[in-house]
Amino acid sequence: MTNNSVAEADVSAGEGNNHNGRKYRPGRIRERNREKILQAAEEEFALNGYKGTTIQNIAERAGLPKSNVLYYFSNKKRMYAAMFDDILARWNRVFSDIRPEDDPAEALATFIRTKVEMSRRYPLASRLFAMEIIQGAPFLLNHLRTNMREWVRGRAEVLQHWIDNGRMAPVDPVQLIFLIWSSTQHYADFQVQILMVENKAEYEKRDFDHAADFLTDVILRGCGLEKPT
Amino acid sequence: MTNNSVAEADVSAGEGNNHNGRKYRPGRIRERNREKILQAAEEEFALNGYKGTTIQNIAERAGLPKSNVLYYFSNKKRMYAAMFDDILARWNRVFSDIRPEDDPAEALATFIRTKVEMSRRYPLASRLFAMEIIQGAPFLLNHLRTNMREWVRGRAEVLQHWIDNGRMAPVDPVQLIFLIWSSTQHYADFQVQILMVENKAEYEKRDFDHAADFLTDVILRGCGLEKPT
DNA sequence: TCACTTGTTGTCCATGTGTTCAGGAGTCCG
DNA sequence: CGGACTCCTGAACACATGGACAACAAGTGA
Numbered sequence: 001m002t003n004n005s006v007a008e009a010d011v012s013a014g015e016g017n018n019h020n021g022r023k024y025r026p027g028r029i030r031e032r033n034r035e036k037i038l039q040a041a042e043e044e045f046a047l048n049g050y051k052g053t054t055i056q057n058i059a060e061r062a063g064l065p066k067s068n069v070l071y072y073f074s075n076k077k078r079m080y081a082a083m084f085d086d087i088l089a090r091w092n093r094v095f096s097d098i099r100p101e102d103d104p105a106e107a108l109a110t111f112i113r114t115k116v117e118m119s120r121r122y123p124l125a126s127r128l129f130a131m132e133i134i135q136g137a138p139f140l141l142n143h144l145r146t147n148m149r150e151w152v153r154g155r156a157e158v159l160q161h162w163i164d165n166g167r168m169a170p171v172d173p174v175q176l177i178f179l180i181w182s183s184t185q186h187y188a189d190f191q192v193q194i195l196m197v198e199n200k201a202e203y204e205k206r207d208f209d210h211a212a213d214f215l216t217d218v219i220l221r222g223c224g225l226e227k228p229t
Numbered sequence: 230m231t232n233n234s235v236a237e238a239d240v241s242a243g244e245g246n247n248h249n250g251r252k253y254r255p256g257r258i259r260e261r262n263r264e265k266i267l268q269a270a271e272e273e274f275a276l277n278g279y280k281g282t283t284i285q286n287i288a289e290r291a292g293l294p295k296s297n298v299l300y301y302f303s304n305k306k307r308m309y310a311a312m313f314d315d316i317l318a319r320w321n322r323v324f325s326d327i328r329p330e331d332d333p334a335e336a337l338a339t340f341i342r343t344k345v346e347m348s349r350r351y352p353l354a355s356r357l358f359a360m361e362i363i364q365g366a367p368f369l370l371n372h373l374r375t376n377m378r379e380w381v382r383g384r385a386e387v388l389q390h391w392i393d394n395g396r397m398a399p400v401d402p403v404q405l406i407f408l409i410w411s412s413t414q415h416y417a418d419f420q421v422q423i424l425m426v427e428n429k430a431e432y433e434k435r436d437f438d439h440a441a442d443f444l445t446d447v448i449l450r451g452c453g454l455e456k457p458t
Numbered sequence: 459t460c461a462c463t464t465g466t467t468g469t470c471c472a473t474g475t476g477t478t479c480a481g482g483a484g485t486c487c488g
Numbered sequence: 489c490g491g492a493c494t495c496c497t498g499a500a501c502a503c504a505t506g507g508a509c510a511a512c513a514a515g516t517g518a
Contacts, residue, residue, distance in 0.1 A: 065497055134359055
């Protein structure tokens with residue numbers, strides 16, 4: 001199995017037991033603070049980029065002194081990497097596989113809806129990821145080369161299978177995946193632009209529903225599919 | 230007319246004449262160096278973000294001493310803004326208007342092709358813009374609120390006109406514009422990801438042609454249109 | 459050539475930032 | 489309670505960076 005994480009393991013004190021035989025429960029304090037910090041980091045990094053974010057800012061947002069933050073993540077890089085581990089894990093938990101015997105229209109619709117939902121629920125993660133890629137993916141390159149490539153190939157194969165069996169129009173499967181990725185992420189990444197253009201102060205749930213409807217409608221038809229009931 | 234630029238005018242020495250009555254041609258040296266610097270800035274900012282970019286880096290890439298760069302752009306912010314003025318002007322030069330009497334399929338196809346072509350020719354500009362928006366558009370907010378909003382409304386009106394006349398499927402025109410924006414820009418902004426997933430070292434011209442073909446194909450069909458001959 | 463503008467550059471400095479470190483407080487278990 | 493370990497934190501430091509500035513060089517029209 002390829003290494004699935006972007007962060008080299010941190011020294012991570014408190015991994016359960018020690019050389020003494022005495023057992024300590026791996027601190028719940030640790031757990032709680034780690035989360036507070038990662039949460040804050042996500043917001044700061046997404047707002048200011050890697051370089052633009054200072055540990056001080058993260059610390060303030062997390063309500064902790066800077067030194068304390070550095071106690072949990074020995075340095076900035078590791079923190080950034082740990083954040084992505086978190087995000088990728090979160091994503092992995094959500095996306096279900098597709099199978100050749102599934103209904104194409106239904107599968108695509110679900111995929112689109114799920115992705116739009118991700119844009120709604122985790123816009124920060126989406127933006128973070130986008131910025132990372134735009135800058136050449138210095139941290140995620142390996143992840144793209146391995147996990148993501150396989151992911152895409154797997155899906156593309158199924159799509160191709162559907163095409164070969166005449167169950168959808170013959171469109172390039174990989175490009176189709178890109179199309180769905182880009183158009184759905186757009187609602188998270190370019191939120192400000194969309195809000196400005198539409199002259200709205202903030203998103204509402206129904207905006208996402210509308211977007212999802214629109215995208216399934218156009219893309220499915222674009223693939224020669226009927227909207228599922 | 231609304232102010233079309235994002236940069237407050239720089240002091241910009243050498244604006245032609247002086248208080249003395251004597252006339253100087255606004256230095257060609259100035260012109261040349263300005264361009265060298267803006268070019269370098271585009272590359273650096275796109276690669277490292279606003280904060281991550283140092284004047285020193287830009288200077289080195291432009292082959293000038295830092296002090297000289299600061300002679301042309303009195304500070305980092307102004308430089309960043311000037312760069313966007315450049316980029317926006319470049320874009321404005323390219324996009325033609327659409328008219329109600331145009332053929333929908335042809336107009337959309339042209340639009341898509343033009344945007345893909347922009348992704349190919351000016352990937353840095355696209356990435357720069359993307360990063361700026363993702364981070365909340367601190368510099369471009371005003372531009373989004375005015376110019377871009379009007380731009381979208383103008384196009385949307387024409388699209389709606391076509392829909393009302395039954396010349397294309399009834400899809401939300403504004404969403405359609407977003408869809409085209411996002412899917413076409415994706416090839417510039419997420420270049421690394423695409424290359425990694427497809428296991429290619431670099432783009433070739435034909436990749437963009439292929440992408441443009443795919444997008445026109447799917448999106449036009451998605452709008453109930455036939456591909457133009 | 460002169461008078462004046464434009465262009466060039468080295469130096470200097472205040473500020474901000476990542477990271478280290480040493481010591482102290484808190485927590486848990488026998 | 490005592491010992492062992494986890495958690496916390498203020499102070500200090502080395503270093504990078506944006507920008508000011510003053511002196512100097514080059515260019516330009518008369």
